[in-house]
Amino acid sequence: MRAVCWRAAALLLCLASAPLCCAAERQLQRPSEDPAQASLTGAEGIEGLGGRTHWLGMLTEAAKRPDASVRARAAFLIGQICSSAKQPQRDEGARILRALTKDSDGAVRTHAGIALGHLGVEAAIPACAAALVDGPRWRRYYAVVALERIGTPRARRLLADGAAKQSPYIGEIIEWFLLPPGERPPDPGREAEYTAAQAGQPLPSGTAAEAIFAAAADVLWRVSDGYWHTGRHEDCIRVGLTCTFLDPSHVDAWDGAAWLTWSAGRNAEAIQIYLDGIKANPNRYELYFHLGFHLHNLRRYKAAVPYLQKATEFPCPDTVQRMYAHSLEKSGQPRKSLEVWQRLLEQDPENQVVIRNHARVKRLVESSR
Numbered sequence: 001m002r003a004v005c006w007r008a009a010a011l012l013l014c015l016a017s018a019p020l021c022c023a024a025e026r027q028l029q030r031p032s033e034d035p036a037q038a039s040l041t042g043a044e045g046i047e048g049l050g051g052r053t054h055w056l057g058m059l060t061e062a063a064k065r066p067d068a069s070v071r072a073r074a075a076f077l078i079g080q081i082c083s084s085a086k087q088p089q090r091d092e093g094a095r096i097l098r099a100l101t102k103d104s105d106g107a108v109r110t111h112a113g114i115a116l117g118h119l120g121v122e123a124a125i126p127a128c129a130a131a132l133v134d135g136p137r138w139r140r141y142y143a144v145v146a147l148e149r150i151g152t153p154r155a156r157r158l159l160a161d162g163a164a165k166q167s168p169y170i171g172e173i174i175e176w177f178l179l180p181p182g183e184r185p186p187d188p189g190r191e192a193e194y195t196a197a198q199a200g201q202p203l204p205s206g207t208a209a210e211a212i213f214a215a216a217a218d219v220l221w222r223v224s225d226g227y228w229h230t231g232r233h234e235d236c237i238r239v240g241l242t243c244t245f246l247d248p249s250h251v252d253a254w255d256g257a258a259w260l261t262w263s264a265g266r267n268a269e270a271i272q273i274y275l276d277g278i279k280a281n282p283n284r285y286e287l288y289f290h291l292g293f294h295l296h297n298l299r300r301y302k303a304a305v306p307y308l309q310k311a312t313e314f315p316c317p318d319t320v321q322r323m324y325a326h327s328l329e330k331s332g333q334p335r336k337s338l339e340v341w342q343r344l345l346e347q348d349p350e351n352q353v354v355i356r357n358h359a360r361v362k363r364l365v366e367s368s369r
Helices: 005-016 017-030 053-063 068-082 085-098 106-118 121-134 137-150 153-165 167-178 190-198 209-229 233-246 249-261 267-280 286-297 299-312 319-332 334-347 350-369
Strands: none
Touching: 005 153, 017 350, 053 068, 053 085, 068 085, 068 106, 068 209, 085 106, 085 286, 085 319, 106 121, 137 153, 137 167, 137 350, 153 167, 167 267, 190 350, 209 233, 209 249, 209 286, 233 249, 233 267, 249 267, 249 286, 286 299, 286 319, 299 319, 319 350, 334 350
């Protein structure tokens, strides 16, 4: 089950008092700025995916598919599962990845190059260096891990030279990697995260690539929950966006990454995550609703209305309709708000929340005549 308990609890609280919740939630969820609690992920960096070589046969076939996004995801996973595999599987993974570094699609070449770096192949350094200059933060993380695994003086020099140019999250990880292994601070919670990630049942060897991508995303999503409980919110964002790369239909990952990005004070970035998620899932209500809810919490009621209205066009719970009605009212459209409450009242005439809000908005409309 993909539902996120902490996200759901906050959502229910906000539905009860949306305007008051925004500032309180932002203060509660802002990641700690204490360097001692910073997210510093170890060089293993597998996060539950390593060693799943029973996926390799299907991923080999996926690497030949005409869809470039499938090839890119296959390349990413081959690097992850083979990085801690036995030598024959590592060699097979490297062979597939070397072929993909010559792919006609740039994204495929990038992911194949980074994946080769996860196998410690020095020839991957240019692809990793390029990924540190251009591309999303979550992918830069995997490029940093790849350079650390390659470990040559050239690779370490690239890390040292690039640390100051990266976001604080990536910069902290680079600085941690540049320390001698014996001087690196511990990474709390790692054992629990691996236990959670490995809890999933292995897929049969003949499973379709799309199912493998979804299964890998679910493994990472369980790891993200472990990061959440240890306060490693930037890792939650990074893993969430990795989930959406592997499985764009994973709406909880889109929402979780956007929500924590907003909580970290990067509102424009959070809104873009929601918009990207909507583009990937245009026929589901969830991300329209969560973006509308987010805008409502920011008191951008007029901006929230179109997204909430769109959410109501798909099968959705009554809470979506209620939030739509609230945003209509607060955007200066009480008559339209009353129409929504009237529909809800006809559907559930005994619902006390609906009865009270219908009566309240009805009085508002009548007093404005």
